[in-house]
Amino acid sequence: MSNLLEEAKMLSDVIVKNRRYIHENAETHNNLPITTTYVSEKLIGMGYAPVEICQSGIVALAGGKKPGKTFLLRADMDALPIVEENELKFKSITQNMHACGHDMHTSMLLGAAQLLKNHEDEIEGTVKLMFQPAEETLWGANAMIEAGVLDNPKVDAAMMIHVASGIPVPTGTIAIPEAGVVSPxxxxxxxxxxxxxxxxxxxxxxxxxxxxxxxxxxxxxxxxxxxxxxxxxxxxxxxxxxxxxxxxxxxxxxxxxxxxxxxxxxxxxxxxxxxxxxxxxxxxxxxxxxxxxxxxxxPCLTSDEDLTKQIFKYSKELFGEDRVIDMSKLTGGKKMSGSEDFAFISELVPTVMVSLGAGSIDEGYLFPLHHPKASFNENALSTGAAMYANTAIEWLKNNK
Ligand SMILES: [Zn+2]
Ligand SMILES: [Zn+2]
The missing domain is CATH 3.30.70.360 (Alpha-Beta Plaits)
Known part of the structure; x- marks a missing residue:
């Protein structure tokens, strides 16, 4: 699968286009009609059969042709009620802003959906794509659990990615936390x-x-x-x-x-x-x-020890040793203080939250998440798409 990163780079134009559309039409909480229509249409166009299992919560399945376990990949889709202060060609036209980068997550998971389709015959089990609303209001993950996102087929392990900007490491760096409690x-x-x-x-x-x-x-x-x-x-x-x-x-x-x-x-x-x-x-x-x-x-977000080890290994193999670091290098050894509602999933199945560098201070990305001038380096998008797809494919192959 070492060509997944190259394949993802070839999809860059599409991933960027999707990200900009979602950015321009930023919506909040579980009221995401424009975003979910767009995501569903893109999935259907790739040959998926997406299902809206709760308000603005979409699930789609890849693989299933070979027997095996089920790995869940999660992207959140909601923005914040912030008026954007960036001057961009795709500046938000709503009163909301993707200042937490969830537009990046959604387009990365759409990119991964395409990569998984391209390799569907090789998937040893099932990959479940979870497009989640209302992360910022800590509502969406739980609503999707109650609507059965972890059942049919039963999810065995899960991963999410969150981009980070205004940080000291270069775009495309993957930071993985130690096992245990990650955020409060x-x-x-x-x-x-x-x-x-x-x-x-x-x-x-x-x-x-x-x-x-x-x-x-x-x-x-x-x-x-x-x-x-x-x-x-x-x-x-x-x-x-x-x-x-x-x-x-x-x-x-x-x-x-x-x-x-x-x-x-x-x-x-x-x-x-x-x-x-x-x-x-x-x-x-x-x-x-x-x-x-x-x-x-x-609840607290926790990272599973065995899954953490495996994800470190797969990521280093695909991206190279220096692109994959321990999260403590980003946080100065401290725990993250922001909460993340993927925690509800982490209570029920082994999970890992991965942080993806999408704009360093040296590259001119000065503002933190949730700032009206927060911005993100789109060069991270292909890395994120490859990270999602590669983790699912490799984990399913190695945990039959
Ligand atoms: Zn946020
Ligand atoms: Zn966020």
Whole structure:
């Protein structure tokens, strides 16, 4: 299969054209009518029979002519509600922007779909292509699991690629994380305080929810500093506090909300429990009540050890030793702090998340993901397409 990279390069013009169309028509969440119509048409044109299994979630199968296992390849398709600030011929014409590079992922997986079709007779099992909506809102992967993306045929292992820009390594570099937890669980909370409103000059007649919010805000910081082991990585951020309308009135109620990122299930559960105990305890000591609404976002993303080893090997064989690096070289040894909803898949089957360099600082790509000026080097596209197709074909061949 060493000619897969050359084949992918020959498809470059098509992959770039697809990427630009998707970029120009950026859509968000699970409302992707233009994108999914385009993807389905392209798949049908290659001879696939794509199925929309949930809103804006598309699955297509390659191979299946020889017996074997099933390998899933995932690309997300949603953009962000950001107005693009790049001047491009294919600048987004919607109020949304592919600032996270999901247009790159979608076109790379379409490229891989063509490569897999070209080699369909050689595939020893089945490759399942998963075109996912709503990654940014952490909705899509779970919705597709509930719609059966991992069944019929049952998925045995899976891989996703995420591009990176504004980074120190050249375009086309493949970074693979060590096995284990790669990115954190993401959860949200809201705390609603019910006090008793009154005149600002008669605080003794009221129960002041602003005072309660202030004490809770301070106390929540102690979870991180006093109750979690120093070596653990945790982010607990309160992003919103609201109460009152004017200076001389004590309001009835107050509100705060925040997000929590954790790298282990134990710490995740612990913080959830302590957050609730501290908020309700402080509220009751000040004669108010607190209602805590806790929303689970997505779990930790984990990489499987055996699959990681195999993907390192296949990638080095196809791209050469120097193009494939350990992810810690990109992150300076730290874990990634952004969450990724592919985590839901990683809870159920062995997975690996691969990072693909698509614009280094030296090459003039200065902005990070999610920035209105984020941009991506399209030379990465053929590498991504070859990476997807090669990983699936090689894994199926070696894990019969
Ligand atoms: Zn993103
Ligand atoms: Zn993303």
């Amino acid at each position: 669980a993401a959860d949200w909370f809201e705390i609603k305080i019910a006090g008793k409103g009154g005149h600002g000059a008669m605080p003794n007649m009221a129960v002041d929810p602003i005072n309660v919010l202030a004490h809770i805000h301070t106390a929540l910081q102690e979870i991180n500093s006093r109750e979690i082991a120093p070596g653990e990585n945790v982010a607990l951020t309160i992003g919103q506090i609201r109460a009152g309308n004017t200076s001389n009135v004590i309001p009835d109620t107050g509100f705060m909300s925040g997000t929590i990122r954790t790298y282990s299930n134990d710490v995740r559960e612990f913080i959830k429990n302590r957050l609730t105990e501290i908020a309700t305890g402080i509220a009751s000591s000040f004669r108010a009540t607190a209602e805590v609404v806790y929303t689970k976002g997505c």
